[in-house]
Amino acid sequence: MQVARRLQQSIRLGHYQVNSRLPSERELADLLGVSRPTVREAIIVLELRGVVEMRHSTGVYVIATGPEATTPDLTDNVGPFEVTEARRLFEGETAALAAGTINEAELIELEGLLSQMADNGLDPTIRERADRDFHLTLARSTHNEAIVSVVQSLWDKRYSSPLCVYLFSLARQIGIQPPVEDHRRILAALRAHDPDGAREAMQVHLTRVTESLYRATEHDARERARLKMDERRHLFARRAGVAEPAE
Structure with a gap:
């Protein structure tokens, strides 16, 4: 970077x-x-x-x-905040365009993917794949291969960049999951063929993803600080011959 x-x-x-x-x-x-x-x-x-x-x-x-x-x-490499910022700009306009071009079969496909994302009984990897497929299916519903290629490339970077993989893994570890309600609002705007509503719903969603990444990095910083403090506590306890309480 x-x-x-x-x-x-x-x-x-x-x-x-x-x-x-x-x-x-x-x-x-x-x-x-x-x-x-x-x-x-x-x-x-x-x-x-x-x-x-x-x-x-x-x-x-x-x-x-x-x-x-x-x-x-x-x-x-390209990091997750950069990828998400690019997605917010590009996928917002993609959603606005898709609101005018999407057909009933594509709406039904998005509904099926949304059901997978909302199913807490499914393996998290399946729900994450459904999240990715939701966005790619939305891009395909523009019927513009150049747009599909760009959206695909941004998602590829999320999974190929070590820094992206690291931070999204941190987010999963603290319980952050794909926000289903955000996707419901995106789908509702697409079904209503509302370009402005679809754009706004997508941008709000990706702003929330950025906020989740911030929470993940802050949690990581707190955990690192706690571990270092524990190390120092154990060190000085040993030096002083103090018996530490069992955890």
């Missing part, structure tokens, strides 16, 4: 010293001329590289300069 490389280069040049706290996400977004989600992705990339550390309630701290960032690694 370009923003992660820029931040790491600033750290290597001494703009941000080891053990110092980085500016807030909002400040970095203004400084770098990007969105806050893009800054959040860059910070996660640098944390995975061991360059920074997210500390709950106190901010992000530089812990190392890291290796030379001249060659790409597994974290140099």
Whole structure:
């Protein structure tokens, strides 16, 4: 990711010293001329590289300069916030177009996929596949192969990008599932052949996905902080010869 490389280069040049706290996400977004989600992705990339550390309630701290960032690694790819932002822009207009072109057979297919997404008895992987198929079926209902290709590409990035896989996995671990009600509203607007309503419903849905990713990263930061605190507690208890209570 370009923003992660820029931040790491600033750290290597001494703009941000080891053990110092980085500016807030909002400040970095203004400084770098990007969105806050893009800054959040860059910070996660640098944390995975061991360059920074997210500390709950106190901010992000530089812990190392890291290796030379001249060659790409597994974290140099399009991230989930970028993918979701692109989907919000593109799939919103796709839904608006589909509202005028969708036929009854395609509406019935979307209803079947929605039923799978809502069935808590199904394996989560089946429900996630139904979520993906819902969006691809909606794209196909525009009867425009260029649109289908773009939507397909965005979904492919979600499953091929290591950073996307990592963050969506975190979201699943804390119980975040595809929001069924959002898809019901999208389907209702399509059935009503309401372009403005379909666009708005899709954009609201993908804004909610972005919010879910934020919650996943915040939960991850809290869990990392808790584990580090436990390690220090155990260390000092051993040094002091204190018997710790059984958990």
